[in-house]
Amino acid sequence: MLRLLKKTLLTGIVTEKIKAPTNDELEQLGIEIKRHIDKKFSGSIAIREVDAGSCNGCELEIHALNNPFYDIERFGIHLVASPRHADVLLVTGPVSRHMQTALLRTYEATPNPKWVVAAGDCAACGGEFGISYASCGAVSNVIPVDVVIPGCPPTPLALMKGLLGLMKN
Amino acid sequence: MNSTTANWQTAFFNQLVLKGCVVERISIASAMLWQIESRDWQLFAEQGLEEQLRWVAGWAEHNQSQFLVNACFEKQGLYLWLRTIITAEKPELPSQATVYPAASRSERHTRDMFGIEFIGHPDDRRWTRHKAWSENSYPLRKDFPVQGTPDHITPPDMDYPFVKSHGTGVYEIPVGPVHAGIIEPGHFRFQAVGELILNLEERLGYVHKGIEKIAEGRVPVSLARLAGRISGDTTVGHAWAACMAMEQAAGISIPPRAAFLRGILAERERVANHLGDMGAICNDVAFIFAQMQFTRIRELWLRTNAQLFGHRLLMDRIIPGGVACDLTDTGCALIRQDIVRLRNELADILMAVDLNSTLEDRLYTAGYLAPELAAAYGAVGYVGRASGQRFDVRKDAPYAPYDQISFKVAVEAQGDIASRFWVRNKEINSALKLIEKFIDLLPPGDIMTAWREPLAGSESLAAVEGWRGEIVSYVRFEADNKIARFYSRDPSIINWPALEKLVLDNIVPDFPVCNKSLNGSYSGNDL
Numbered sequence: 001m002l003r004l005l006k007k008t009l010l011t012g013i014v015t016e017k018i019k020a021p022t023n024d025e026l027e028q029l030g031i032e033i034k035r036h037i038d039k040k041f042s043g044s045i046a047i048r049e050v051d052a053g054s055c056n057g058c059e060l061e062i063h064a065l066n067n068p069f070y071d072i073e074r075f076g077i078h079l080v081a082s083p084r085h086a087d088v089l090l091v092t093g094p095v096s097r098h099m100q101t102a103l104l105r106t107y108e109a110t111p112n113p114k115w116v117v118a119a120g121d122c123a124a125c126g127g128e129f130g131i132s133y134a135s136c137g138a139v140s141n142v143i144p145v146d147v148v149i150p151g152c153p154p155t156p157l158a159l160m161k162g163l164l165g166l167m168k169n
Numbered sequence: 170m171n172s173t174t175a176n177w178q179t180a181f182f183n184q185l186v187l188k189g190c191v192v193e194r195i196s197i198a199s200a201m202l203w204q205i206e207s208r209d210w211q212l213f214a215e216q217g218l219e220e221q222l223r224w225v226a227g228w229a230e231h232n233q234s235q236f237l238v239n240a241c242f243e244k245q246g247l248y249l250w251l252r253t254i255i256t257a258e259k260p261e262l263p264s265q266a267t268v269y270p271a272a273s274r275s276e277r278h279t280r281d282m283f284g285i286e287f288i289g290h291p292d293d294r295r296w297t298r299h300k301a302w303s304e305n306s307y308p309l310r311k312d313f314p315v316q317g318t319p320d321h322i323t324p325p326d327m328d329y330p331f332v333k334s335h336g337t338g339v340y341e342i343p344v345g346p347v348h349a350g351i352i353e354p355g356h357f358r359f360q361a362v363g364e365l366i367l368n369l370e371e372r373l374g375y376v377h378k379g380i381e382k383i384a385e386g387r388v389p390v391s392l393a394r395l396a397g398r399i400s401g402d403t404t405v406g407h408a409w410a411a412c413m414a415m416e417q418a419a420g421i422s423i424p425p426r427a428a429f430l431r432g433i434l435a436e437r438e439r440v441a442n443h444l445g446d447m448g449a450i451c452n453d454v455a456f457i458f459a460q461m462q463f464t465r466i467r468e469l470w471l472r473t474n475a476q477l478f479g480h481r482l483l484m485d486r487i488i489p490g491g492v493a494c495d496l497t498d499t500g501c502a503l504i505r506q507d508i509v510r511l512r513n514e515l516a517d518i519l520m521a522v523d524l525n526s527t528l529e530d531r532l533y534t535a536g537y538l539a540p541e542l543a544a545a546y547g548a549v550g551y552v553g554r555a556s557g558q559r560f561d562v563r564k565d566a567p568y569a570p571y572d573q574i575s576f577k578v579a580v581e582a583q584g585d586i587a588s589r590f591w592v593r594n595k596e597i598n599s600a601l602k603l604i605e606k607f608i609d610l611l612p613p614g615d616i617m618t619a620w621r622e623p624l625a626g627s628e629s630l631a632a633v634e635g636w637r638g639e640i641v642s643y644v645r646f647e648a649d650n651k652i653a654r655f656y657s658r659d660p661s662i663i664n665w666p667a668l669e670k671l672v673l674d675n676i677v678p679d680f681p682v683c684n685k686s687l688n689g690s691y692s693g694n695d696l
């Protein structure tokens with residue numbers, strides 16, 4: 001236990017503040033996102049992530065949003081376990097045909113008002129996979145999309161910028 | 170791959186001949202191809218099992234009025250590539266899955282995609298096919314259009330005949346395809362009594378994206394991009410395997426510097442993923458301290474990737490003929506510093522982890538995969554190595570740059586989640602040493618060989634050790650530098666079935682950590 005405390009204390013807080021390289025950007029972004037969330041969503045917003053056919057690269061970067069450097073929960077953004085708790089669906093991948101109904105049902109299960117963010121090149125336009133017998137391509141071919149975040153995969157910072165774009169809409 | 174016929178191959182060949190099997194040995198770019206009659210397909214497997222060959226991969230190819238059916242085996246680091254040719258009018262041959270359980274899903278995939286019947290297959294249910302195409306159409310036949318004829322909305326796969334169990338107190342838990350966490354989609358069907366798992370069936374295929382089909386007609390650069398997206402966490406591994414196969418088929422060799430840079434990229438990918446997994450395993454037993462520490466050092470590692478190689482996950486750094494990025498002396502120095510820092514951090518964190526009794530309670534003896542079972546399924550990578558299976562392509566069938574250095578393969582023998590946790594730690598240590606050695610030995614020179622268009626029909630099979638384990642890639646070219654057929658066997662394809670076994674007699678709440686300890690790729694499996 002002492003070791004845990006020691007390591008925790010020695011590590012300190014790495015969550016990035018205004019001065020860290022490139023990350024004053026992060027902090028500014030966060031503050032701005034928080035302002036919008038406070039105003040429009042009374043302080044917090046719930047996001048349900050849906051992999052609709054991704055290669056899993058996008059998921060790795062979405063995961064990174066929760067690491068101590070980005071720690072997006074501090075800006076009021078929560079990644080939740082069910083679409084029924086969500087304001088926003090964050091969808092990755094081209095929509096594989098085998099996931100099409102699952103995505104539609106997830107969308108229906110999300111209470112109104114709801115927003116959809118298509119994260120990654122695949123979700124944005126079909127990416128490397130396009131449209132085929134197995135893939136519906138872009139998320140917007142299946143459900144209405146409010147914001148698109150390009151990148152393969154989008155970096156955690158790009159994901160945060162995209163979410164801010166959604167707030168500003 | 171080594172193309173010399175080692176002793177076991179000669180003896181095995183004679184054995185087959187004795188059994189009345191006609192074998193034609195054909196030497197192809199990288200490997201020895203044995204072609205047999207289709208009627209001997211199962212006989213070969215029986216003899217192979219006796220000879221203790223490991224079943225590695227299976228795939229087919231449509232060529233006008235014929236199907237070429239392939240399988241790959243391995244023993245003592247020597248690969249044996251097997252082929253038979255059957256007519257399109259009567260596409261059937263005896264199943265190898267009756268002998269090798271590892272071949273089961275592969276044969277079901279081949280049946281779904283080509284309409285080839287494996288006679289005697291113990292499981293006649295579809296596998297990759299859900300409802301995106303009809304029962305009597307086969308996407309990998311050449312006359313199947315890449316766009317297919319899909320419905321406007323593909324219906325859900327409601328009538329898959331899962332195994333049922335009956336009895337007082339037995340109940341079923343269906344999970345997925347959309348899970349609670351940020352993970353890939355797949356379906357798990359549990360039968361349980363109380364909290365105890367009696368049976369688990371995996372139903373995958375949800376992220377099938379038609380990768381094999383859309384690979385056809387691509388040029389090498391474009392295939393490398395696609396291969397790098399078979400499983401995003403293995404972008405280096407898959408791009409390397411695909412490029413190696415294409416390079417062998419085209420008869421070009423990459424510059425020594427490019428090989429060393431590929432080695433550095435691959436080991437960096439291994440370290441990043443193992444850090445992520447170790448954190449995630451801790452998270453699944455609610456040990457958040459470790460999860461936060463591991464994700465923190467992973468993030469630092471990825472930032473160095475972005476700074477030195479221009480991409481956090483290293484996508485598209487490996488290209489046909491070499492690599493797309495070089496390392497400067499300052500870059501090398503930075504990597505060294507990073508490694509020293511990482512080692513110190515890991516030592517601290519692991520000491521805390523090791524002394525934690527909650528973790529010990531949850532990870533030791535849970536999710537046990539017996540070494541015999543791991544061998545029977547041919548489990549690869551850290552899953553195999555945590556259950557005593559030593560095989561590592563880097564060591565046993567070494568390719569450049571691994572053929573120029575010596576290193577130790579990490580093995581654990583207890584086969585539980587703790588083993589799969591600690592074997593990852595050992596692999597990180599050996600990867601860090603490898604990176605240091607590669608930097609020491611980094612030869613000067615070019616990082617690219619000019620591409621040379623291969624002859625139509627050229628083909629090759631390549632194997633590399635991705636971070637999850639052995640990846641095997643097959644390519645065949647047609648005219649104009651275009652791909653006629655591409656297949657890649659992700660290690661997950663081999664390891665997923667082991668999860669169905671290792672969860673038995675565990676409690677349902679331990680399923681997430683069992684699953685994480687194996688961490689199969691859904692995308693890499695579904696293709």
Ligand code: SF4
Pocket residue numbers: 053054055056057058092093094119120121122123127128151152153154398401
């Ligand atoms: S955008 Fe890139 S990382 Fe994301 S799912 Fe598509 S290929 Fe993978």
